[in-house]
Amino acid sequence: MAAQPQRGVSASTxxxxxxxxxxxxxxxxxxxxxxxxxxxxxxxxxxxxxxTVSRVLNGHANVRPATRERVxxxxxxxxxxxxxxxRNLRTAESRLLLxxxxxxxxxxxxxxxxxxxxxARQHGYFMLLxxxxxxxxxxxxxxxLLRRHRADGAICxxxxxxxxALAAESTALPWVACCExxxxxGVPYVGIxxxxxxxxxxRHLIARGRRRIALINSDEHYLYAQQRRDGYLDxxxxxxxxxxxxxxxDVHCLDYxxxxxxxxxxxxxxxxxxxxxxxxxTLAVGVINGLRxxxxxxxxxxxxxxxxxxxxxxxxxxxxxxxxxxxxELGETAARLLLQRLADPRASVPGVLLPHRLVVRxxx
Amino acid sequence: MAAQPQRGVSASTxxxxxxxxxxxxxxxxxxxxxxxxxxxxxxxxxxxxxxTVSRVLNGHANVRPATRERVxxxxxxxxxxxxxxxRNLRTAESRLLLxxxxxxxxxxxxxxxxxxxxxARQHGYFMLLxxxxxxxxxxxxxxxLLRRHRADGAICxxxxxxxxALAAESTALPWVACCExxxxxGVPYVGIxxxxxxxxxxRHLIARGRRRIALINSDEHYLYAQQRRDGYLDxxxxxxxxxxxxxxxDVHCLDYxxxxxxxxxxxxxxxxxxxxxxxxxTLAVGVINGLRxxxxxxxxxxxxxxxxxxxxxxxxxxxxxxxxxxxxELGETAARLLLQRLADPRASVPGVLLPHRLVVRxxx
DNA sequence: TTGAAAGCGCTAACAA
DNA sequence: TTGTTAGCGCTTTCAA
Numbered sequence: 001m002a003a004q005p006q007r008g009v010s011a012s013t014x015x016x017x018x019x020x021x022x023x024x025x026x027x028x029x030x031x032x033x034x035x036x037x038x039x040x041x042x043x044x045x046x047x048x049x050x051x052t053v054s055r056v057l058n059g060h061a062n063v064r065p066a067t068r069e070r071v072x073x074x075x076x077x078x079x080x081x082x083x084x085x086x087r088n089l090r091t092a093e094s095r096l097l098l099x100x101x102x103x104x105x106x107x108x109x110x111x112x113x114x115x116x117x118x119x120a121r122q123h124g125y126f127m128l129l130x131x132x133x134x135x136x137x138x139x140x141x142x143x144x145l146l147r148r149h150r151a152d153g154a155i156c157x158x159x160x161x162x163x164x165a166l167a168a169e170s171t172a173l174p175w176v177a178c179c180e181x182x183x184x185x186g187v188p189y190v191g192i193x194x195x196x197x198x199x200x201x202x203r204h205l206i207a208r209g210r211r212r213i214a215l216i217n218s219d220e221h222y223l224y225a226q227q228r229r230d231g232y233l234d235x236x237x238x239x240x241x242x243x244x245x246x247x248x249x250d251v252h253c254l255d256y257x258x259x260x261x262x263x264x265x266x267x268x269x270x271x272x273x274x275x276x277x278x279x280x281x282t283l284a285v286g287v288i289n290g291l292r293x294x295x296x297x298x299x300x301x302x303x304x305x306x307x308x309x310x311x312x313x314x315x316x317x318x319x320x321x322x323x324x325x326x327x328x329e330l331g332e333t334a335a336r337l338l339l340q341r342l343a344d345p346r347a348s349v350p351g352v353l354l355p356h357r358l359v360v361r362x363x364x
Numbered sequence: 365m366a367a368q369p370q371r372g373v374s375a376s377t378x379x380x381x382x383x384x385x386x387x388x389x390x391x392x393x394x395x396x397x398x399x400x401x402x403x404x405x406x407x408x409x410x411x412x413x414x415x416t417v418s419r420v421l422n423g424h425a426n427v428r429p430a431t432r433e434r435v436x437x438x439x440x441x442x443x444x445x446x447x448x449x450x451r452n453l454r455t456a457e458s459r460l461l462l463x464x465x466x467x468x469x470x471x472x473x474x475x476x477x478x479x480x481x482x483x484a485r486q487h488g489y490f491m492l493l494x495x496x497x498x499x500x501x502x503x504x505x506x507x508x509l510l511r512r513h514r515a516d517g518a519i520c521x522x523x524x525x526x527x528x529a530l531a532a533e534s535t536a537l538p539w540v541a542c543c544e545x546x547x548x549x550g551v552p553y554v555g556i557x558x559x560x561x562x563x564x565x566x567r568h569l570i571a572r573g574r575r576r577i578a579l580i581n582s583d584e585h586y587l588y589a590q591q592r593r594d595g596y597l598d599x600x601x602x603x604x605x606x607x608x609x610x611x612x613x614d615v616h617c618l619d620y621x622x623x624x625x626x627x628x629x630x631x632x633x634x635x636x637x638x639x640x641x642x643x644x645x646t647l648a649v650g651v652i653n654g655l656r657x658x659x660x661x662x663x664x665x666x667x668x669x670x671x672x673x674x675x676x677x678x679x680x681x682x683x684x685x686x687x688x689x690x691x692x693e694l695g696e697t698a699a700r701l702l703l704q705r706l707a708d709p710r711a712s713v714p715g716v717l718l719p720h721r722l723v724v725r726x727x728x
Numbered sequence: 729t730t731g732a733a734a735g736c737g738c739t740a741a742c743a744a
Numbered sequence: 745t746t747g748t749t750a751g752c753g754c755t756t757t758c759a760a
Contacts, residue, residue, distance in 0.1 A: 038752090038753055038754085039753065039754065040754095041751070048730075048731085049730065049731045049732075050731090050732095050753090050754080050755090051730070051732080051733095051755080051756075052729085052730060052731075054754070054755055054756080055729095055730090055755095055756095056753095058755080062729060063729070063730085064729060064730085067729080067730080081508065081511040081512045082512055082753090083453075083512065083513045083752085083753055084512045084513055084514045084754095085452050085453045085456070085458060085513045085514075085752085085753080085754090086453050086513075086736090086752070086753035086754040086755090087753080087754055087755075088453075088754090089447075089449045089450050089452075089453045089736050089737070089738085089752085089753080089754075090447050090735085090736055090753080090754045090755045090756085091736085091754085091755070092449070092736070094449060096492075104474060104477070104478070105471070105475060105478060105675075107469070107471060107474075110468060110469050110471075110474055112493065113468070114468070114469060117493075118496060126492055126494075126509075126514075127492075127493065127732090128460075128490055128491075128492060129481075129491065129493045130490075131478065131481060132436045144445065145490075147445040148445045148446055148447065149445075149447045149448055149449045149450075149737095150448045150449075161738060201720075232415075255675065256675055256676065256678075256679045260679070285676070285679050285680075286679060287681040288681075289678075289680070289681070291610050292681060310386065311469075311619065311620055312620065312649070313674065313678075314620075315620045315624070315649050315650060315652075315653040315682055316649075316653070316681070317652075317656060317680070317681050318655070319415075326760080336695070350750080402736090402737055402738085403737065403738065404737080404738095412746075412747085413737080413746065413747045413748075414737090414739090414747090414748095415739080415740080415745085415746070415747060415748080415749095416746060416747075418739060418740085419739095419740095419745095421738095422739080426745060426746085427745070427746085428745060428746085430756080431746080445736055446737090446738080447736085448738095449736085449737080449738090450736070450737035450738040450739090450752090451736075451737080451738055451739075452738090452752095453736090453737080453752050453753070453754085454737080454738045454739045454740085454752055455738085455739070455752085456752070513753095605752085633736070641749090644736070
């Protein structure tokens, strides 16, 4: 598949509803010598070779202090900046880490991404953030950035089904899985024990006297969804409770409205649940809203437990009982694993499980 | 007073830091010939010159169909991928757009970023997302990526104070301002009419019979904060209403807790406001929570109006009355302006104002 | 300690 | 239509 670069942007932008205030004409610049100039200019003006300038720029030890000063002074004076395009070609690395998330509008992913970003920057990398929409095609095309030397490594938060596809094509590329992972894929990963976490949520509801517990789950392209479902099912079974199919619904999108709709549907039926466990706080927020919309009180009529512990979840009414994930650490760990892998491609990089915890608030 | 404190945080999971499950050892690879190989190999195997391969790869017209097929077949067979590091050096462009946001944890920015990303990708660019924390130092160091040829252009959502600093150092660099802008800086921008929007919010409250209207504002490093304050003040004055200093508070962070704390403080005093206008929905969500915490009912005791119209805002109880910003379009337009600027550096690029609108829901 | 020079892999001007 | 070749700006041997 050849690259089809769409160079040039012809769009003259008629922007209809735009009341264009004032127009900014190109500033000074003109066809100026771009910015900076090259290392050669600096070398010449400093009276040294390009090699010496390079050595100074890269902090190599074997440069006479006087020479170093001279070079640094010239760099300062000319405002020279290294051209990292050239450096990257020469050193064969992009210093970019690719992060692929199914939906960065979800605050859960936003927080993880911050963790990745912080750690990456700390190690001299920048993060290229790509929203895949959990779509295998987009995922694949982003992943291809590794092969095109646009990124040095990747962190994938997409569904296991998608990860399997990646793994089939490219076992050897440096990537790691975060939050969503299948140990069988054979790449380093970090996540939590979803099975146990879901069990904890359900056992909590049972301990509070709930008996008709529903599950609003993500779609089962996600392994975590399967694991949480199993955790839910086994916890019910262990308690000798009914697990009706009608009390299990999969949604294909974790946004608020999906939760609201699913909840309203759940309680519409004859034998309505007295508790709902939703596998994401965004869903749970919607659930609470949906229940309110059909006149059910939380937690009196229906208890609600979410998953993630977003900042938001403590703010709503009633505040959400939920399973907290260490989002920041998940991101940081993923980045660390990837960096390890990049530093030593033949090193053995572990799979890591981080602890979750139940946070009890007012909703259930 | 912050939200309902976490009543019981039962640490159900002892799991020490990292229970490393299984270890992933480096896969096949070894010291393999990296991925791909170069254009020269493809050329040789296809029996053509590198120039021809390059032409095929870039979709140039003047290649005989038969030749093209042969090259394409070889590319396919060998799994060759272009090295964009090399291409970028040669063409002197990185095909990366830098987006600098004060806080991408804020859903407002997340939605704008999606707009930028969508449009950028549509034009063959990727987006480098940088969280500056509204810090001038970080901003400056990110901005330097332009000079180091790491990014072709930048979109800045940071405070005007920070933008002024940038502008002083680099009028000629290709960047645009989004949401937060000062026409005087002389770079293309897109945003809304903050003065009028704030006025609309306040006039709505007045029309609903509110007389003691408080303002919870962002800190005044942001020009938009000054504009919204002026809109608020003038709307009050035009209605002949009191504008007490005690009813105006600036917060330095737009998160939920900041709103909750500010609201609780506002109603603690003797002459409490009967309405609160918060310049961000995240703040407003916190405000509603804070008021609930001190036993005030919304909207009966205190009406609340927010700003932005996040997806979340329709979900909470009561649902938030707010000023909607066209977030997606703001992002897309910013990207479009930047792309225009890159396509033709001497073109006159306009400042663009997009429409806002008042969304009336239950909170005020 | 410093410099000369070879390339990294690609694109594009120029020739054929 | 195709090939030859000169760089893009840098890092890094290898020699001095």
